[in-house]
Amino acid sequence: MKHLRMAVLATVTVMLAACATDDPNRRAKTGAVIGGVAGAVLGNNVSHATGAPIVGAVIGALAGGAVGNYMDRQKAELNRQLAEEQRNNELQITQLSDGSLKVGIASDVSFDLNSAQLRPEALDTYAKIGSILKSYDKTVIHVVGHTDTTGSDEYNLRLSASRAASVASYLASQGVPSQRMRQEGRGEREPLVRTGDNVNEPRNRRVDIVIKPVVEGQEQQAWAPPPYLGG
Template identity: 70%
Template sequence: MKYFKPLLAAALVVSVAGCANDPNQRAKTGAAIGAVLGAVAGNQVSHARGAPIVGAVVGAIAGGAVGNYMDKQHAQLQRDLAAEAARNELQIIKLPGDALKIGIASDVSFDIDSAQLRPNALTTYAKIASVLKTYDKTVIHIVGHTDTTGSDAHNQSLSERRASSVASYEVSQGLPAGRVREEGRGEREPLVRTGDGVKEARNRRVDIIIKPVIEGREQEAWTPPPYLGG
């Protein structure tokens, strides 16, 4: 909220300054203030670590229709990403609470120690964004993970930057920013524990968690996913 008052004040100042000379200024003022409010709401939803503004940009599903809604989305993701799944580049699974998880191997998405998406990965992420746009009554959690190579602090930063890269690309493909939350969990949630110091490649990944917004339980969709390790 720290940017809200200055932005709104700026919109009001502009509107007052132009009123005397522009008979359409009132309509323009409303549009400007609406844009400011929308930007603030979207920013709070996508980036805040506290409670977001529930329902600001996302519709809700009636409880009895949730299972069918998410099953259809699951089926479309499986169809559209069948080639990637066949190459073991990603896995799509159901989670408790009608959520879905797309687990994407980090080596497919990024070069070693890099947070820049590889060009070959862009088509895959574009396919994902296309489906997520169609099924718009969901909140998208993008979670980055690393293996244990390097320090805890380095791995945490890398996982955050990778999650941010994926989130930014999905938004660039038309996925509303207000539906997206991102976080990095570093090396804390491995899929595979070797116990012998081996740096297991499968632990390097990006998880995309798709949570339905259910009528009367909207806040649950914004809650970060639980433990995603093995």
């Protein structure tokens, strides 16, 4: 097993060198290399498309009794560093029923209309989030994009996925390991606010960052997609 680990790490080194070009997507590719190759020996992940177990990256795990305190401390740090954004109703920090944390960020804070490029004024907020995610590294980070009902289902799904990818890419640029992140777009399927006349409620346009703890003996649950995130 030791020799196999060494061989895998050598392969990763070669493949990372191949990724180190001027390709603007090299961070995402680097994460894919580590998750797909190193994880073949060192850990387990979950398929982005199906949620089925596949090989993935190594992340430290928490003993069951330590999870609550770990997530409480992380939530307190998020609340402290993002207090101004919360006062301005730019984001909300909540705890889900499974103990995961959700940072819900309004899309109009992050993106221009019909754009998946992060606005310059949003970068400081995401940098704060990235700094905390780096410090609390025994978690898997799910970046989930949502839209309102403007446009077709297909367009909204693509836009939400592109926005989730932009957020994940920026977090990676701030030092959050790509192999700890999953990203997906859910389009208009999970609205926070439902209206009988199908009004395109702005609050439904958002990006959710769901932070799931990695628990010893239950590691694969951290990679499972978050539950329904609508209202």
